[in-house]
Amino acid sequence: MKSANIKAIIALEPGVGFVFPEGEVPPPMESSSPFGPLKGVAVSRSDFEKLTHIPILMIFGDHIPENPSPHGGEDNWRVRLKEARLMAETINRHGGDAKVLHLPDIGVYGNTHFLFEDKNNEEIADIIDQWIVKKGLGG
Structure with a gap:
C-alpha cells in the first residue's frame, strides 16, 4: 500500500498484518497461541x-x-x-484478485x-512460477 511500484504480492504463510478497510475489520479471533x-x-x-489493483497469493x-x-x-x-481467507474475500469483494492457497487442497x-x-x-x-506466468508477470 505504501508503494506504487509493487506488481504483485506472494506471501508464504503470512502471519501478521492482515488489513481490512475501516468498518470491515472482523472481530478478533481467539486462539490458544501464546x-x-x-x-x-x-x-x-x-x-x-x-490492494485491489495487484494480484495477491498467500x-x-x-x-x-x-x-x-x-x-x-x-x-x-x-x-x-482463517484471517488470510477473510482478507482475500474482502479484497475480492472490492474487485481485487487475491487467493489463499492451502497446499493440502491441491494435494501437496x-x-x-x-x-x-x-x-x-x-x-x-513451480507453483509460484505458474501463478506468476498466469498473472502475466513474467515467464
Whole structure:
C-alpha cells in the first residue's frame, strides 16, 4: 500500500498484518497461541483499494488444524489461515484478485512454516512460477 511500484504480492504463510478497510475489520479471533487473539488491522478505504489493483497469493502449508487446538503453535496458524481467507474475500469483494492457497487442497503435503526450505521446495517454486506466468508477470 505504501508503494506504487509493487506488481504483485506472494506471501508464504503470512502471519501478521492482515488489513481490512475501516468498518470491515472482523472481530478478533481467539486462539490458544501464546500471541493471544489475532486482530485484523484497519486501514483507510483508499489504502485498502490499492490492494485491489495487484494480484495477491498467500500460500500455507499443512498441519494446520481446522478447529481450535490446545496446542498454541497449531492454533496460531489456524487463526492466521482463517484471517488470510477473510482478507482475500474482502479484497475480492472490492474487485481485487487475491487467493489463499492451502497446499493440502491441491494435494501437496509435508510442508512446514518454512515452505522455501522444505524438501519439496522446487515444487512450491513451480507453483509460484505458474501463478506468476498466469498473472502475466513474467515467464
